[in-house]
Amino acid sequence: MARFFKNAFSDYLITPEDSRITPEGLVLDLRLPWYRSLPLSVVMPTQLVVDGETLSLEGATVEYEGKRYTLAELPNQVDTFWFIQDSVLLHVPTPQRLGGGKHHVLVTLNLYPPYIPMLTHVTRGDAQVKAA
Amino acid sequence: MTATPTSAAPKGFKLGSTLYSFTNEWHERRYGFEDLIAEVARRQLGPGLEIIGFSSIRGFPNVSDDFAARFKDLMAKYQLTPSCLSINADMAIRRGTMMSVDEAVAYHAPQIEAAAKLGFPVVRCQFAAPVEVIIRLLPLLEKHGIKIGPEVHAPLNPSSPPVMAWREAYAKANSPLLGFVPDFGCCASRLPATYIANLRRQELPEDLIQLALEVWQLPKDAGWKRQEFARRVGPLNADPADVSALAVMFNILSPGTAEMWKEIMPQVVHVHGKFYDFDEEGNEASIDYGSILPVFHDGGFTGFMSSEWEGHLYMRNVDAFDMVAKHQAQARRIIAKHTGQAG
Numbered sequence: 001m002a003r004f005f006k007n008a009f010s011d012y013l014i015t016p017e018d019s020r021i022t023p024e025g026l027v028l029d030l031r032l033p034w035y036r037s038l039p040l041s042v043v044m045p046t047q048l049v050v051d052g053e054t055l056s057l058e059g060a061t062v063e064y065e066g067k068r069y070t071l072a073e074l075p076n077q078v079d080t081f082w083f084i085q086d087s088v089l090l091h092v093p094t095p096q097r098l099g100g101g102k103h104h105v106l107v108t109l110n111l112y113p114p115y116i117p118m119l120t121h122v123t124r125g126d127a128q129v130k131a132a
Numbered sequence: 133m134t135a136t137p138t139s140a141a142p143k144g145f146k147l148g149s150t151l152y153s154f155t156n157e158w159h160e161r162r163y164g165f166e167d168l169i170a171e172v173a174r175r176q177l178g179p180g181l182e183i184i185g186f187s188s189i190r191g192f193p194n195v196s197d198d199f200a201a202r203f204k205d206l207m208a209k210y211q212l213t214p215s216c217l218s219i220n221a222d223m224a225i226r227r228g229t230m231m232s233v234d235e236a237v238a239y240h241a242p243q244i245e246a247a248a249k250l251g252f253p254v255v256r257c258q259f260a261a262p263v264e265v266i267i268r269l270l271p272l273l274e275k276h277g278i279k280i281g282p283e284v285h286a287p288l289n290p291s292s293p294p295v296m297a298w299r300e301a302y303a304k305a306n307s308p309l310l311g312f313v314p315d316f317g318c319c320a321s322r323l324p325a326t327y328i329a330n331l332r333r334q335e336l337p338e339d340l341i342q343l344a345l346e347v348w349q350l351p352k353d354a355g356w357k358r359q360e361f362a363r364r365v366g367p368l369n370a371d372p373a374d375v376s377a378l379a380v381m382f383n384i385l386s387p388g389t390a391e392m393w394k395e396i397m398p399q400v401v402h403v404h405g406k407f408y409d410f411d412e413e414g415n416e417a418s419i420d421y422g423s424i425l426p427v428f429h430d431g432g433f434t435g436f437m438s439s440e441w442e443g444h445l446y447m448r449n450v451d452a453f454d455m456v457a458k459h460q461a462q463a464r465r466i467i468a469k470h471t472g473q474a475g
Contacts, residue, residue, distance in 0.1 A: 003335055005377040008445050012160065035155045036187040039225055078225045083190050085161055114222035115260045117230065122376065 004106075004124045009033030013125025014107055015087060021103060021131035025093040026050070032082050033123035034111055040064065040077035045090055047108035047124075055092060063089040102128045144429040144467070146436045147460050148180020148215045150404070151188055153441035154452045158187070165189075166206060173210030175453045177460065180215030180436035181207070182256075182402075185246055193219075193242040200249045207251070215436035216313070216402045217252040218283075219243035221261035236265040241272060248276035254402045254435065255280045256313045259294050263301040266310065273309045279401040281311040286318040286386035287354035290395045302399065311401035316419050317442070319388030323348065323381060324408040324418045330446040336374050340365060344378040354382040384442065390423035397431035407459050408443040414458055414465075421462055426470045437463065 010033070018029035026048070032038065040062065048055045061068040068091070069077060082088060090107070106126040113119055149172050157163045163171065165188055172178060185192040189199065207214060222239065223231045231239060240261065247255045255273075257266060259282045266280060273280055288295055295312075302310045323345065331341050347361045358379050365375055385408075393400070409417045428437075439459040441452050 005334055005336070005373055007377075008156070008448060009159070011448070031159070035152065035159070036184050036220070037190075037192070038186075039222070041225055042227060075227050081186070081192075084159060084187055112224065112227055114225040115220045115258050117224040117260065120376075122373065 006125075007033070007123055009123050010125040013109060013123055014105060014127040014129070016127040016129050018087065019105070019127070019129045021098050021129055023097045023132075025091065026098075026105065026129070028090040028092070028105065028107060028129070029087045030090055030107065030109065031087055032084050033109060033125070034113065034121070035084070037081045037083045038111060038113065040069065040080045040082055041075050042112040042114050043074060043082060043088075044071065044110045044112075045107060046110050046122075047106070048090075048092055049106040050098065051104050055094065057092060060090060060092045063091060098131050100131050102130050105129045145403070145433045146180055146213075146215075147178075147463060148182060148213070148436045148438050149177045149456050150182035150184070150216075150218070150438040150440050152182075152184055152218075153439060153444075153456050155187075156444045156448060156450075157452060169206050169210060169212065171453060173212055175457060177439065177453065177456050178210070178212040180438060181212045182214075182216040182218060182436070182438040184218040184220075185243060186220055189246075193246045195246045195249050203250050213436075214250060214252045215438060216254040216256050217243075217247040217250065218256040219247070219258075221258040221265075223260045231261075233262065233264050233268070236261045237268045240265060240269055244269060244272055244276070244278060244280075247278055253278060254313075256402060256404075257282050259283075259288070259298070263298045267301060267305050270305065270307055270309065274307075277309075279309045279311055281313040281399070281401045283313045283315050283404065284318060284396075285315040285404075286320070286384055287357070287382060289318050289386070289388050290314075290392050292353065295396075299396070299399075311399040312396050313402045313404060314393055314396075314400060315404040315406050315440070316421075316424060317384060317404075317406035318386045319390060319392065319420075319424060320385040320418045321387070321420050322418050323385060324443075326409045326417070326443075327381070327446055331378065334377075336378065337368075337370065339368065340370055340374060340378060344381060348381055348385075349387065351387065354386070357382040384445065385418060390420065390427045393424070393427055394431060397428070397433065400428070400431075400433050400435065402435050403428065403433070403437040404440045405437045405459060405463070406440045406442060407455070408441070409447075410455075410458050410462075414462055416459065416462060422466055425463060425466045429467060429470060439463075 015029040
């Protein structure tokens with residue numbers, strides 16, 4: 001894995017013990033990489049790399065408080081605040097079933113803090129996640 | 133002479149903590165809201181307590197009657213005083229568009245109501261909203277007797293154009309409730325050595341680090357610095373992610389002097405005592421508190437200074453409560469020395 005810049009939240013972005021890999025895809029437990037709750041409208045997963053291969057986020061959804069949002073729906077969620085002590089689940093279907101054992105997973109999550117117009121806050125985090 | 137931490141507190145202004153200092157403890161879910169408050173009290177890091185509504189309170193700006201009652205009970209139990217509620221001007225909540233003034237007024241109003249309900253006498257707002265929004269909210273602030281001020285944070289200073297616009301509008305509105313919240317990160321002398329060490333530990337290219345540090349020193353705003361930095365790194369074929377990571381330094385700390393605060397001293401309603409790290413003598417490593425605090429003491433500031441530790445941006449596994457204790461100890465030393473000399 002090439003070097004990437006870690007901010008203070010990088011090592012906490014993915015919680016591997018609460019993430020899983022199923023025959024259908026990945027379900028990643030993500031923590032908010034920011035110090036205050038933010039509306040889902042300013043949250044966007046932008047990259048997923050598994051074992052060094054970039055996977056498409058086509059068909060991915062973000063689950064929060066029991067509701068699932070496609071990535072295209074996220075920018076409209078101005079009233080749903082991701083509370084700092086909650087996780088969201090990023091569901092990403094995989095075209096082919098991932099093999100058993102551990103997989104190296106890297107996620108890039110962009111935040112657009114709404115009180116700092118023009119800022120894109122990029123967090124990359126990685127973890128080993130076990131396939132069922 | 134026995135001096136308890138509280139009795140030795142600076143006479144002019146009062147000390148306190150913002151829960152922002154404990155971002156890591158909170159983010160890592162090691163502490164709940166009440167645990168943080170209890171620990172602040174146990175370590176004697178009050179008496180002022182500042183919180184960020186959108187950080188600490190689920191469902192903010194809605195505050196339930198039960199939550200408000202419980203919060204007031206906790207303040208009484210631990211002998212803490214609500215000092216300031218930090219609220220947010222989420223103008224770009226819809227990406228690509230900015231809220232209108234009407235929308236921004238409607239977005240701020242419930243946050244001010246929350247401050248009233250929780251017993252906060254001061255609200256910290258943000259320059260992202262135009263001053264017109266705050267002027268429109270003046271009747272609500274008057275109804276509750278709440279003071280308000282945008283945070284003068286790096287890379288701004290009291291005479292930056294956005295701050296000047298607010299000062300002019302304030303002069304017309306002429307209300308004692310309208311003020312400012314200085315953040316000492318914009319009168320820094322240098323970047324903390326441990327911050328720079330972290331950049332090196334992350335293997336950012338040394339020539340990029342050096343360029344960023346040179347640009348940081350220049351007396352210009354952050355936008356200009358970002359552009360200048362991008363221009364200078366242009367020929368180096370740098371990774372954009374590295375450039376962006378380094379450009380953060382222009383917004384967290386900026387060079388400035390203690391004296392610059394005199395211009396707005398009568399309008400200071402609250403202070404963010406920003407800090408990162410300490411030298412071996414226990415003095416803040418990047419911000420010259422020895423010059424700054426006497427200016428506020430002599431300037432007649434009598435509100436609260438929240439100890440605001442931001443070293444959590446690059447330091448994990450550091451006890452934030454210890455850092456705040458060091459910060460307050462330094463503040464007490466400085467004021468004791470200053471007032472002793474003054475007779």
